[in-house]
Amino acid sequence: xxxxxxxxxxxxxxxxxxxxxxxxxxxxxxxxxxxxxxxxxxxxxxxxxxxxxxxxxxxxxxxxxxxxxxxxxxxxxxxxxxxxxxxxxxxxxxxxxxxxxxxxxxxxxxxxxxxxxxxxxxxxxxxxxxxxxxxxxxxxxxxxxxxxxxxxxxxxxxxxxxxxxxxxxxxxxxxxxxxxxxxxxxxxxxxxxxxxxxxxxxxxxxxxxxxxxxxxxxxxxxxxxxxxxxxxxxxxxxxx
Amino acid sequence: xxxxxxxxxxxxxxxxxxxxxxxxxxxxxxxxxxxxxxxxxxxxxxxxxxxxxxxxxxxxxxxxxxxxxxxxxxxxxxxxxxxxxxxxxxxxxxxxxxxxxxxxxxxxxxxxxxxxxxxxxxxxxxxxxxxxxxxxxxxxxxxxxxxxxxxxxxxxxxxxxxxxxxxxxxxxxxxxxxxxxxxxxxxxxxxxxxxxxxxxxxxxxxxxxxxxxxxxxxxxxxxxxxxxxxxxxxxxxxxx
Numbered sequence: 067x068x069x070x071x072x073x074x075x076x077x078x079x080x081x082x083x084x085x086x087x088x089x090x091x092x093x094x095x096x097x098x099x100x101x102x103x104x105x106x107x108x109x110x111x112x113x114x115x116x117x118x119x120x121x122x123x124x125x126x127x128x129x130x131x132x133x134x135x136x137x138x139x140x141x142x143x144x145x146x147x148x149x150x151x152x153x154x155x156x157x158x159x160x161x162x163x164x165x166x167x168x169x170x171x172x173x174x175x176x177x178x179x180x181x182x183x184x185x186x187x188x189x190x191x192x193x194x195x196x197x198x199x200x201x202x203x204x205x206x207x208x209x210x211x212x213x214x215x216x217x218x219x220x221x222x223x224x225x226x227x228x229x230x231x232x233x234x235x236x237x238x239x240x241x242x243x244x245x246x247x248x249x250x251x252x253x254x255x256x257x258x259x260x261x262x263x264x265x266x267x268x269x270x271x272x273x274x275x276x277x278x279x280x281x282x283x284x285x286x287x288x289x290x291x292x293x294x295x296x297x298x299x300x301x302x303x304x305x306x
Numbered sequence: 307x308x309x310x311x312x313x314x315x316x317x318x319x320x321x322x323x324x325x326x327x328x329x330x331x332x333x334x335x336x337x338x339x340x341x342x343x344x345x346x347x348x349x350x351x352x353x354x355x356x357x358x359x360x361x362x363x364x365x366x367x368x369x370x371x372x373x374x375x376x377x378x379x380x381x382x383x384x385x386x387x388x389x390x391x392x393x394x395x396x397x398x399x400x401x402x403x404x405x406x407x408x409x410x411x412x413x414x415x416x417x418x419x420x421x422x423x424x425x426x427x428x429x430x431x432x433x434x435x436x437x438x439x440x441x442x443x444x445x446x447x448x449x450x451x452x453x454x455x456x457x458x459x460x461x462x463x464x465x466x467x468x469x470x471x472x473x474x475x476x477x478x479x480x481x482x483x484x485x486x487x488x489x490x491x492x493x494x495x496x497x498x499x500x501x502x503x504x505x506x507x508x509x510x511x512x513x514x515x516x517x518x519x520x521x522x523x524x525x526x527x528x529x530x531x532x533x534x535x536x537x538x539x540x541x542x543x544x545x546x
Binding site for chain 2: 079080081082083084085086087088091092093094095096097098099104105106107108109110111112117139140141142143177180181182183185186217219238240249250251252253254256257260267268269270271272274284286
């Protein structure tokens with residue numbers, strides 16, 4: 067597979083403390099798969115500058131794209147913009163174009179454009195703005211890193227905007243078979259089948275239902291005919 | 307804070323492809339917080355040996371504990387045991403004590419102990435077994451890395467077993483205030499308060515309700531009296 071690769075960086079103490087359950091990872095994973103981009107790694111780090119800088123540096127070197135979530139709001143603990151800028155040896159001052167977007171928005175609604183709100187205009191020089199149709203404050207793309215908000219509605223809108231601009235690979239196709247036998251029974255024949263179809267990937271996901279062990283087998287690949295052929299073999303092996 | 311630190315490593319293509327929503331991260335985060343251990347980083351990697359080895363090596367050096375989830379079942383793509391062993395320069399052969407646990411279990415139920423099921427006895431020499439009260443196949447602890455199953459019921463039981471053996475720090479206390487004002491209004495006074503209470507951490511989490519912007523403010527710290535004092539100031543600033 068020669069699809070573009072991606073990593074995600076989630077920034078947020080509230081996830082690491084167990085207070086909030088992250089939902090952006092699951093959303094991004096599904097969207098990237100549909101778009102033919104392979105999500106290879108996710109990291110969740112705290113709102114600490116050093117942790118963000120080193121994660122951005124490590125991930126941006128190893129993957130074609132990095133998507134970040136969180137830490138671009140107005141409060142004192144929102145430090146993602148500066149940290150991502152620092153990872154690329156630059157800074158994130160309040161930028162005129164972002165200030166104008168936000169200023170016009172607040173003026174039209176008769177809301178004061180406070181110093182805190184101006185923090186949402188921090189964007190590195192040369193970075194491209196990512197539109198925020200939900201609450202205006204933009205994200206940005208610097209090099210191969212797409213910096214987006216953590217609020218799910220905003221994150222999702224920004225992902226849609228970014229993906230529309232990126233070249234994807236062939237979408238990954240998948241089919242699955244639900245087998246009412248445990249993984250221990252399925253494992254040996256499945257392993258042999260995986261050897262035979264080395265261009266596909268085979269996943270097995272155990273579950274229990276009414277006290278009976280079952281396994282979901284998922285076949286993934288870019289060639290639909292090959293996936294179909296593997297499914298025929300699976301049904302022969304395990305029934306429907 | 308001098309609490310022990312921890313990282314989590316989630317192994318699983320099914321999460322990166324968006325097929326499955328991980329729930330073990332949220333569970334572990336909450337349990338560690340209650341236990342006084344600071345979860346500082348989470349990584350999700352695919353079922354690839356090199357990715358697992360390098361993540362285990364990086365995380366085990368930087369944090370006091372590493373908790374892994376996934377990849378210790380019987381199928382061909384379950385390679386976590388070997389990969390974690392390799393990260394510590396050793397191997398994970400099928401071990402006698404684990405084989406006996408599993409063999410007795412299957413014998414008592416009249417189930418064949420297949421080669422695939424024997425894969426669940428792969429444990430590095432010298433590692434301590436982690437009990438699995440749900441489905442017997444054990445996890446293990448090697449050095450500071452606790453290797454556990456991905457199935458949530460099994461993962462949760464193993465976490466409970468491991469945490470009972472670890473020394474925790476002072477539990478982190480938290481209180482929160484729900485304010486029906488946007489983050490842009492809250493940010494400046496909250497930043498000033500955070501400067502004043504530097505021994506505590508202040509998080510702000512925006513939400514929308516019926517079209518109105520609100521903010522949950524969370525104060526965390528190990529000294530209950532200090533958290534109380536900060537809450538009094540918050541109520542003065544923002545009302546109840």
